[in-house]
Amino acid sequence: MIPGLEPVPLRELQALGSARDWVFVGQLDELPSLTPVRGSIQAEHRGNILEVSGSAQTIVCLCCDRCLNQFNRKLSTDANELIWLGDSEAAEAMAEEGLDVSAINGLVECLDPRGSFEPERWVFEQLSLQMPAVNFCGDGCPGMPQLANQEQPASQTQAADPRWEALLNLRLDPGEESEVGCD
Ligand SMILES: [Zn+2]
Incomplete structure (x- = not known):
């Protein structure tokens, strides 16, 4: 658990009327890392949309799929995401009203407007996307x-x-x- 990244009710973000900022340092329970995860997030409630942007860095220890040696890999993310606040049907309705959902880059996620935004979960997802599909220690890999x-x-x-x-x-x-x- 990263201190300070507790879930925040979307209504609270809405009442804020401006963007909320988080600056954090800590360990993600679901993504063990050699160095603490450091970064910042900004979230702004804009009616039907939550705009989230942020960056995070850490170093993870991975096991090479070929030589089975461990190696360190830096993970870094710098992301900007629009989250639709409502159910997916409402998103379709928005599209029918002439708002082109697909044109808004990254608008793929939906959140219940009565629910909460989970900044820690967001950081975890963004860093997970940076994990290599194949673990390969590099050009100097001695092989099997x-x-x-x-x-x-x-x-x-x-x-x-x-x-x-x-x-x-x-x-x-x-x-x-x-x-x-x-x-
Ligand atoms: Zn290797």
């Missing part, structure tokens, strides 16, 4: 370590040195394990 180690010795040892096979047999035999030991 286990496969690389297995492929080369397998073909070489079998052909070049049959003694390896004897060692392998010893290792696989549980009865011989104590005698082979560590000496």
Whole structure:
């Protein structure tokens, strides 16, 4: 929970008559990060629409899908969103009245005007959108370590040195394990 980002009733924002600002630092419960999430949000109630804009930054630790090493990735968002206050049918009605909903970039979300705006949820959603679909540590990725180690010795040892096979047999035999030991 980020301190100060508690849900705020939309009616409260409406009564304010101007934009409300949040400046925040903290950890998101649903998005663990190495550094605290820092940013700011501004929300303004404009009748049928809530205009929200904000930015946030943090650094997350991800696991590379290829080499399985952990790497750090900076997440940064700078977003501006219009949220329709009403149900989706009302949004359709608005469209019928000649207001082109699709022309307003980003007007895809609806909120119940009697409900609340959740600034923390908004920050979480914006940062989640910045998460990579595929975790890849970068151009220096060493690739899959286990496969690389297995492929080369397998073909070489079998052909070049049959003694390896004897060692392998010893290792696989549980009865011989104590005698082979560590000496
Ligand atoms: Zn990697």
